[in-house]
Amino acid sequence: MSLASQDTELDSFPKLLLRNAEKIGDHTANREKEFGIWQSWTWREVCDNVHDLACGFAALGLKRGDRMVIVGDNRPHLYWSMVAAQAIGAIPVPLYQDSVAEEMAYVVEHAGARFAMVEDQEQTDKMLLIQEGYRDLETIIYEDERGMRDYAQDFVYSYTAVQALGRDFAAKNPNFFRESIAETKGEDIAIMVYTSGTTGKPKGVILSQNNLVIQGRNAAQQEQLTEKEELIAYLPMAWVGDNVFSLAQSYVAGFCVSCPESQATVIADTREIGPTYFFAPPRIFENLLTNVLIRMEDAGSLKRKLFDYFMKVARKVGPEILDGKQVGFKDRLLYALGDLVIYGPLKNTMGYSRIRVAYTAGEAIGPDIFLFYRALGINLKQIYGSTEASVFVTIQPDGEIKADTVGKPAKGVELQIAENGEVLFRSPGVFIEYYKNPEATKETKDAEGWVHTGDAGLIGPDGHLKIIDRAKDVGRLNNGTMFAPKFLENKLKFFPQIKEAVAFGNERDQVCAFVCIDLEAMGSWAERNNVPYASYQELAADAKVLEIIKEKVEQVNMDLANDPLLSDSQIHRFLVLHKELDADDGELTRTRKVRRKIINERYGSLIKALYEGAASGYIETEVSYEDGRKGMISADLTILDAKTFPKATNSAAA
Amino acid sequence: MSAVEALDSNDAVPEGRHFGDVILKVDNISLSFGGVKALTDISFEVLEHQICAIIGPNGAGKSSMLNCINGFYKPQVGQITYKGKTVKHMRPHEAAKKGIARTFQNIALFKGMTTLDNIMTGRMLKMQKGLFWQALYWGPAQKEEIEHRAKAEHVIDFLEIQAIRKTPVGRLPYGLQKRVELGRALAMEPDLLLLDEPMAGMNVEEKEDMCRFILDVNQEFGTTMVLIEHDMGVVMDISDKVVVLDYGRKLGDGPPDEVRNNQEVIDAYLGVSHD
Numbered sequence: 056m057s058l059a060s061q062d063t064e065l066d067s068f069p070k071l072l073l074r075n076a077e078k079i080g081d082h083t084a085n086r087e088k089e090f091g092i093w094q095s096w097t098w099r100e101v102c103d104n105v106h107d108l109a110c111g112f113a114a115l116g117l118k119r120g121d122r123m124v125i126v127g128d129n130r131p132h133l134y135w136s137m138v139a140a141q142a143i144g145a146i147p148v149p150l151y152q153d154s155v156a157e158e159m160a161y162v163v164e165h166a167g168a169r170f171a172m173v174e175d176q177e178q179t180d181k182m183l184l185i186q187e188g189y190r191d192l193e194t195i196i197y198e199d200e201r202g203m204r205d206y207a208q209d210f211v212y213s214y215t216a217v218q219a220l221g222r223d224f225a226a227k228n229p230n231f232f233r234e235s236i237a238e239t240k241g242e243d244i245a246i247m248v249y250t251s252g253t254t255g256k257p258k259g260v261i262l263s264q265n266n267l268v269i270q271g272r273n274a275a276q277q278e279q280l281t282e283k284e285e286l287i288a289y290l291p292m293a294w295v296g297d298n299v300f301s302l303a304q305s306y307v308a309g310f311c312v313s314c315p316e317s318q319a320t321v322i323a324d325t326r327e328i329g330p331t332y333f334f335a336p337p338r339i340f341e342n343l344l345t346n347v348l349i350r351m352e353d354a355g356s357l358k359r360k361l362f363d364y365f366m367k368v369a370r371k372v373g374p375e376i377l378d379g380k381q382v383g384f385k386d387r388l389l390y391a392l393g394d395l396v397i398y399g400p401l402k403n404t405m406g407y408s409r410i411r412v413a414y415t416a417g418e419a420i421g422p423d424i425f426l427f428y429r430a431l432g433i434n435l436k437q438i439y440g441s442t443e444a445s446v447f448v449t450i451q452p453d454g455e456i457k458a459d460t461v462g463k464p465a466k467g468v469e470l471q472i473a474e475n476g477e478v479l480f481r482s483p484g485v486f487i488e489y490y491k492n493p494e495a496t497k498e499t500k501d502a503e504g505w506v507h508t509g510d511a512g513l514i515g516p517d518g519h520l521k522i523i524d525r526a527k528d529v530g531r532l533n534n535g536t537m538f539a540p541k542f543l544e545n546k547l548k549f550f551p552q553i554k555e556a557v558a559f560g561n562e563r564d565q566v567c568a569f570v571c572i573d574l575e576a577m578g579s580w581a582e583r584n585n586v587p588y589a590s591y592q593e594l595a596a597d598a599k600v601l602e603i604i605k606e607k608v609e610q611v612n613m614d615l616a617n618d619p620l621l622s623d624s625q626i627h628r629f630l631v632l633h634k635e636l637d638a639d640d641g642e643l644t645r646t647r648k649v650r651r652k653i654i655n656e657r658y659g660s661l662i663k664a665l666y667e668g669a670a671s672g673y674i675e676t677e678v679s680y681e682d683g684r685k686g687m688i689s690a691d692l693t694i695l696d697a698k699t700f701p702k703a704t705n706s707a708a709a
Numbered sequence: 710m711s712a713v714e715a716l717d718s719n720d721a722v723p724e725g726r727h728f729g730d731v732i733l734k735v736d737n738i739s740l741s742f743g744g745v746k747a748l749t750d751i752s753f754e755v756l757e758h759q760i761c762a763i764i765g766p767n768g769a770g771k772s773s774m775l776n777c778i779n780g781f782y783k784p785q786v787g788q789i790t791y792k793g794k795t796v797k798h799m800r801p802h803e804a805a806k807k808g809i810a811r812t813f814q815n816i817a818l819f820k821g822m823t824t825l826d827n828i829m830t831g832r833m834l835k836m837q838k839g840l841f842w843q844a845l846y847w848g849p850a851q852k853e854e855i856e857h858r859a860k861a862e863h864v865i866d867f868l869e870i871q872a873i874r875k876t877p878v879g880r881l882p883y884g885l886q887k888r889v890e891l892g893r894a895l896a897m898e899p900d901l902l903l904l905d906e907p908m909a910g911m912n913v914e915e916k917e918d919m920c921r922f923i924l925d926v927n928q929e930f931g932t933t934m935v936l937i938e939h940d941m942g943v944v945m946d947i948s949d950k951v952v953v954l955d956y957g958r959k960l961g962d963g964p965p966d967e968v969r970n971n972q973e974v975i976d977a978y979l980g981v982s983h984d
Contacts, residue, residue, distance in 0.1 A: 090862035202925055319872030
């Protein structure tokens with residue numbers, strides 16, 4: 056029996072940590088690449104580290120119920136601080152590490168944090184800045200000593216100093232650690248995560264130990280995760296998913312979590328670790344596929360032909376073989392050969408050779424992309440979830456994988472569709488409340504515990520959930536037909552040449568769109584076709600580039616024409632934006648979702664130009680550089696008309 | 710000259726900065742190539758832990774000055790005192806052994822080698838084992854290599870170039886190549902670092918990164934630096950002392966604020982005609 060199904064009475068992370076240190080103490084719990092070498096810690100060593108930290112926190116005055124913000128890249132030490140805080144009943148509040156100080160200040164103040172555990176000098180500086188306006192932030196602890204020599208403030212401590220304090224404290228209070236862990240219980244608040252918020256200020260979602268532990272355990276049982284899994288932790292710690300995958304499930308199932316050297320080395324580090332359990336948003340799979348295709352175009356003709364031939368084989372039979380369905384002997388043989396010469400080496404370069412379970416979620420994934428990975432024999436599945444659900448709402452069960460659904464309810468989850476089409480769910484993972492925001496809590500969670508997701512969806516006859524769009528974004532064209540912007544945008548974004556798209560149409564006669572090109576894909580095309588360009592803006596305005604984008608838009612229109620519900624949503628006019636939409640400019644959320652309101656405000660003149668039938672639109676936008684300074688860029692953008700297609704005739708009866 | 714005396718000369722120490730004794734003293738250096746006078750009677754000194762910037766218009770003799778310091782050019786007149794030892798002609802390899810490292814205006818890396826290998830070349834001088842052991846590899850040379858690799862990895866970590874550790878430098882963008890070159894110089898664990906236009910050709914963001922690294926190196930390792938830079942904003946921000954050259958002559962030196970208001974300097978930069 057795997058560890059995930061044992062000790063189900065243990066209801067908190069610190070308790071599970073003690074169990075792991077006892078039962079699989081010599082098993083590697085964490086790895087981090089530093090100075091070019093993977094450093095590793097066993098469960099016992101992790102337990103010792105957490106012990107010293109927890110005692111150190113206590114010595115510094117961290118108490119039950121206090122909030123501690125955690126800021127940094129994925130580092131074992133930061134994960135340990137979270138569990139150490141939980142061990143004494145304090146509440147870790149992980150923040151997005153690339154937020155600027157003002158963004159963090161809101162959360163730090165709203166959460167009422169007294170302690171901050173940060174990764175390095177950069178984050179310490181942000182906390183010191185916040186502390187000037189928010190005096191309740193009493194103690195700052197940093198992990199990386201670099202550049203910290205001249206910080207004389209007496210409330211700034213290094214990680215090692217805190218651990219030393221902790222050892223002194225433990226010498227005087229030898230039973231403190233275990234006693235305070237024994238006091239933790241399932242109803243305790245485990246973490247507060249702030250949702251990035253597509254509208255308004257972020258909300259602090261309170262999740263209990265039970266939420267995370269039970270939800271993590273259920274999914275781990277469903278996927279039969281064991282202590283032998285390997286996971287790479289590279290998505291922001293402030294995101295609920297990372298807390299479930301890298302903390303809850305690792306602690307429940309006892310598997311090892313590895314932290315990459317830096318954000319830039321994730322791909323290389325993934326290759327070295329060879330994860331067996333993996334999560335990535337669709338964007339990452341898209342980028343990787345784009346990379347593979349670009350590199351294949353540069354390969355010799357023999358390699359290219361082999362790749363094309365065997366990918367055809369894989370597309371035909373790969374997904375079936377993975378689902379365990381019947382496949383003819385000849386195809387099986389060809390697939391085995393393909394595995395030898397193409398799929399195996401390709402998976403190895405991507406670092407996906409050992410994957411047993413891979414998830415993607417957050418956005419719709421292009422069917423071509425999804426099937427590409429399945430065809431290679433990678434068990435990629437879609438899940439649907441949210442912060443309020445402690446991630447899992449639906450999971451695609453093995454053998455029932457479909458490109459256009461997000462699967463069936465996960466273990467312990469009840470699902471229903473409201474009358475207005477909104478997806479509702481109820482599960483042990485349902486959050487307790489939004490911190491200091493009872494109205495929002497009431498709006499989202501009704502008296503019977505059903506959570507309103509805000510997503511419009513439908514459940515098919517096969518029991519699979521299909522998500523269409525955000526319920527509030529689904530609008531109507533003036534002729535009354537449904538307009539689902541995200542559905543259109545996703546269709547556009549499934550082309551590798553298009554990175555981002557924004558569709559307009561609610562309460563209008565026709566649909567128009569903004570498109571952002573993908574610099575990598577278009578840049579590679581430009582190089583190949585001798586199209587000179589000096590900047591993103593120049594490439595985006597190139598006539599040949601516009602021609603390519605036009606082709607793609609028209610392809611989408613052709614697709615839409617065949618869909619009786621959406622054929623009126625064909626894109627009539629579009630333009631290619633002169634800059635990428637950017638989270639720093641507030642145009643996307645940190646999880647890269649389009650903020651429609653802000654786009655409408657900033658690009659109002661362009662939208663007007665689109666609908667007025669002008670041949671071009673002038674725009675001046677403010678951009679934020681990475682250091683926080685602002686600049687202006689301006690451009691004259693060409694507006695193009697796209698060909699639209701008549702409604703498919705066979706749907707006339709509908 | 711002691712540190713206290715140094716204070717009395719025009720090097721006022723900015724708040725929070727601590728300098729040591731004079732580490733480099735340049736006395737009456739004159740250098741000419743045939744009839745061309747590259748440097749005429751240049752004197753200045755640099756204190757330990759100081760960041761000293763040499764500025765001046767094109768052809769003012771800035772790079773020649775650096776080349777004299779690390780012994781690549783031999784000045785006809787004058788002498789250079791480094792760590793209390795006066796030499797007429799320093800040879801480049803002696804300079805390197807004494808702890809002077811430098812980077813070049815036009816990147817001088819081994820383009821076909823990886824970042825890591827390039828940085829490891831910076832450790833060459835510190836390797837003790839001879840050709841025989843190195844050729845054999847196993848045994849003492851391996852142990853030595855591991856030690857040096859660890860140092861190189863610290864440099865890589867410091868400069869945050871982990872992602873390009875195994876990338877041939879010829880494939881890297883210019884800004885990163887500059888950073889690798891700084892890495893190679895740092896791998897020598899120098900006492901005096903000469904940087905020839907470390908930020909030339911960089912965009913604003915790359916420049917800021919480079920400034921950060923220069924300040925970090927100076928703070929963490931106490932490395933003394935002499936750098937040539939054209940971006941006045943950068944010079945005024947990061948240097949403790951500025952030496953201004955024009956047509957091979959020194960127009961003045963001192964703390965940035967003082968130099969900024971020097972009329973001769975303003976004239977040179979605004980291009981007043983010279984008689």
